[in-house]
Amino acid sequence: MAHIALTIAGSDSGGGAGIQADLKAMSALGVYGASVVTAITAQNTRAVTAVHSIPLEVISAQIEAVLSDLDVRAIKIGMLATPGIIGCVHEALGAFSGEIVLDPVMIAKSGDALLAADAVDSLRKELVPRATVLTPNLPEAACLLDQPVAQSTDEMISQGLALCELGAQAVLMKGGHGAGEICEDIxxxxxxxxxxxxxxxxxxxxxxxxxxxxxSAIAAGLSKGLTLPEAVQEAHEYLQGAIAHADALAVGHGHGPVHHFHAFWSA
Structure with missing residues (x-):
């Protein structure tokens, strides 16, 4: 029987992020990935040039269609551009009792905004309390808490604990935006x-x-029945490998994607 995870996120036409990245990661880790599209972006490695939000009734219908038929054990939630979409997803997931990985997507790698300013409070109040684990980078954690960006390990820990107080069961503070030669996720x-x-x-x-x-890799691990620390460990090792092989892909002229299938084929 297949392990099944669901991604609820935006589409990246360039294929490097969003639901495209999510489905690649889930597949690479041996999990069947289903998807609910919340927005369509015109995007490549250099910029996001257009965003079209999916009608709320269509988002709800997608979630209902998947959860009424597929045995989804874990859900990854990514780009939710507006307060309306956040509320829609919150309501549609009302009866879901599995694991939820909430990635509070706010800014694309290109620097373009993917979350409306007035949606941050909705995310904080409606979906953070539903999260099995919240996975913010340092600027996203600071935005959710309305605090300066963490500059040290102690500040990362403090902000992670503060985010737990907003209702998340666990928080993975990602240190990729930090300084130094060692990246630390806590x-x-x-x-x-x-x-x-x-x-x-x-x-x-x-x-x-x-x-x-x-x-999405964490969601894949949770769908396979791994504990949260085990799922994060597997996802962390997988991502490091994907980054290590990223340059060989040579996709686009800006911030190119990581190599999701580095274990299966060489560029």
Whole structure:
């Protein structure tokens, strides 16, 4: 029987982030991926040039269609552009009792906004309390808390614990935006640090879709029955491999994608 995970996110026409990255990561980790499209972006490695939000009734219909038929064990939630979409997803997931990985997507790698300013409060109040694990990068965590961006490990831990107080069961504070040659991701829950995941910083501009890839990989692990620390460990190792092989892809002229299928074929 297949392990099934669902991604609820925006579409990236360039294929490096969004639902395209999510489905690639899930497939690479041996999980069947289903998808609910919340927005269509005209996007490549250099810019997001247009965003079209999907009508709320169509988003609800997609969620209903998938959950009424497929045995979904974990859901990754990514780009939710507006307060209306956030409320729609919150309502449509009312009876879902599985794991939820919430990636609070706000800014594309190109610097373009993917979340309306007035949607941050909706995300904070409606979906953060539903999250099995919240996976913000440092600027996203700061925005959710209305605080300065964390500059140290202690500040990362403090902000992670503060986000747990908003209702998330666990928070994975991602350190990729930090300084130094060691990138550190910190998993906190229950008022304490559960695990730290460290890796040597890889110097490449081809990191488009890393946040999407990590969160969907965590959802894939949870759908297979891994514990949260185990799922994060598997996802972390997978992403590091995908980044390590990113330059070989040579896709686009801006921030290229990571190599989701590095274990299966070489560019």
């Amino acid at each position: 998993l906190v829950s229950g008022g304490e640090v559960r695990a730290c995941f460290r890796a040597q910083r890889q110097h490449t501009k081809n990191t488009h879709g890393t946040g999407c890839t990590l969160s």
